[in-house]
Amino acid sequence: MRYVYPSPQPEAAPHATPDEFRAALSQLASGVSLVTVHDPEDGEDAGMTATSFLSVSLEPPLVLISVREDSRMDEVLSRTDTWAVSLLDEGQKALGSRFAMKGRLSDRLLFADTPHRRGPRSGAPLVDGALATVECRTEQRIPAGDHTLLLGRVLEATVPNPAGRPLLYFRGGYRTLG
Numbered sequence: 434m435r436y437v438y439p440s441p442q443p444e445a446a447p448h449a450t451p452d453e454f455r456a457a458l459s460q461l462a463s464g465v466s467l468v469t470v471h472d473p474e475d476g477e478d479a480g481m482t483a484t485s486f487l488s489v490s491l492e493p494p495l496v497l498i499s500v501r502e503d504s505r506m507d508e509v510l511s512r513t514d515t516w517a518v519s520l521l522d523e524g525q526k527a528l529g530s531r532f533a534m535k536g537r538l539s540d541r542l543l544f545a546d547t548p549h550r551r552g553p554r555s556g557a558p559l560v561d562g563a564l565a566t567v568e569c570r571t572e573q574r575i576p577a578g579d580h581t582l583l584l585g586r587v588l589e590a591t592v593p594n595p596a597g598r599p600l601l602y603f604r605g606g607y608r609t610l611g
């Protein structure tokens with residue numbers, strides 16, 4: 434028997450609404466990472482909590498992050514091509530929350546309070562206690578809706594905390610592996 438696909442309803446919206454999109458995507462459990470960059474212009478560090486970090490290719494080693502286009506991070510990443518990602522441990526929930534607060538505290542104060550070392554390849558802060566860190570150089574900037582996708586070549590990758598457990602984000606809240 435031949436299956437006949439239902440034709441789309443003529444009155445259906447052209448795409449999912451923001452509420453539908455959010456509700457569906459909140460069901461995706463993600464690791465939480467901190468994207469960091471050293472701004473060559475003012476010498477300051479910037480950090481942003483992100484769940485959009487994705488492994489893309491092994492050879493060459495490529496990763497992807499998605500950054501909101503009007504954010505400070507997007508602005509800094511438009512003038513420097515090296516950056517880093519620290520994958521947060523379950524004990525670093527406060528760090529995730531603090532680096533997701535827009536404009537509340539300056540990044541300078543946050544980093545002064547956050548033990549870190551400077552990545553040798555990127556100049557960006559690498560957070561102490563992270564499960565893993567990668568330092569990247571931007572290969573491609575891809576505009577995507579209200580975000581910019583950054584495809585980065587991994588220059589250096591480390592696993593400073595191999596026994597750690599990941600911080601997760603699921604259904605609108607931070608979680609840990611049960």
Ligand SMILES: Cc1cc2nc3c(=O)[nH]c(=O)nc-3n(C[C@H](O)[C@H](O)[C@H](O)COP(=O)(O)O)c2cc1C
Pocket residue numbers: 465480481482483484485486499500501503504505506507529532533534535536602
């Ligand atoms: C769990 C979590 C994940 C987030 N993931 C991203 C992300 O992948 N990309 C992004 O642009 N913003 C993401 N955000 C929001 C940014 O962390 C936040 O908007 C940003 O730090 C605000 O600072 P800015 O606009 O001053 O740069 C996330 C926030 C949270 C709490």
